[in-house]
Amino acid sequence: MCAIFGVLDYQGKLTPPQRIGLFRALADAAQVRGTDASGVAFVHNGSVQIQKAPRPACRMRWRIPSQARYLMGHTRMTTQGAASRNYNNHPFPGRAGSQPFALAHNGVIYNDVELRKARNLPATKIETDSYVAVQLLEGQGGLSMDGLRQMAEALRGTYTLTVLDGDNTLYFVRGNNPLAIRLYPRLGCYLYASTDEILNAALAGLGLSGLSYTEVPIGQGEIMAIDAQGRRTASRFDDAHIQTQFCFDWGWSGPVCEYDADSYLEMVVEYGKRRGVPERELRLLTEAGYDALDLEEMIYDKQFRVYCLREIMAEYGVR
Secondary structure (H helix, E strand, O other), rough: OEEEEEEEEOOOOOOOOHHHHHHHHHHHHOOOOOHOOOEEEEOOOOOOEEEEEOOOOHHHHOOOOOOEEEEEEEEOOOOOOOOOOOOOOEEEEEEEOOOEEEEEEEEOOOOOHHHHHHOOOOOOOOOOOHHHHHHHHHHOOOHHHHHHHHHHHHHOOEEEEEEEOOOEEEEEEEEOOOOOEEEEEEEEEEEEOOOHHHHHHHHHOOOOOOOEEEEEEOOOOOEEEEOOOOOOOEEEEEOOHHOOOOOOOOOOOOOOOOHHHHHHHHHHHHHHOOOOOHHHHHHHHHHHHHHHHHHHHHHHHHHHHHHHHHHHHHHHHHE
């Protein structure tokens, strides 16, 4: 579980303290979905810049220039890639052709290893599964709706992504993870977050709950771009592959994909084996009563997995 959120001050009505205050309130509210790391991307002096650190948002000292009007944020709950190595945290920098960009992701990508092998993607020290989305975009001649579509159709797993380019255009790629976008005419800005609850909590903390807004709909399989003037364009990608994936998202109270528990368990076991977890360990855990969701967590958290296995071995005398 992670959170994406941000402020798009397309009219420039907000003062820098107001803009940063809104961003900080969103970041603090987004901690409910992750406290391992926090980050922001913005455009300054013609370049995409990123500030991130392995700490919760409430402990961040955001160094955001007063001229930066589009702020793309992320709070992280670690699944793959230690947060202590800051290069594993979001947002990630990238370059598609001559266009720099930053990318943030909420969800889990299951086929990153396979994609890197199949497409001969460059070796990288970044361990986070999300980074394969950056590499797929970098393989394009430039950043475009078509390139985002190709990237989205290649991914398997759970995802909603945001991409900020050097022209202050923010792209949303909506997979099967939640996303809420609102237009606040009085403020002259868009606010977005993974959930309505994050938006509501942030605005309530600032005493702005009564502000009128318009919901900006974006459904699964849609790509939306909001440019520096606040103009929206939309496109679609083929989301048929998403329907066959497990779409669990911690804290997500919306529709849940139906799946057969036994089939999903076998899918998680196969995924764990591809990640290098011995099948014997996974079967021991299931025999001891851990379900597919527990296994999914243990695949990424080796320390937790080893602790649980030791308990099983001590209790049942397994060697």
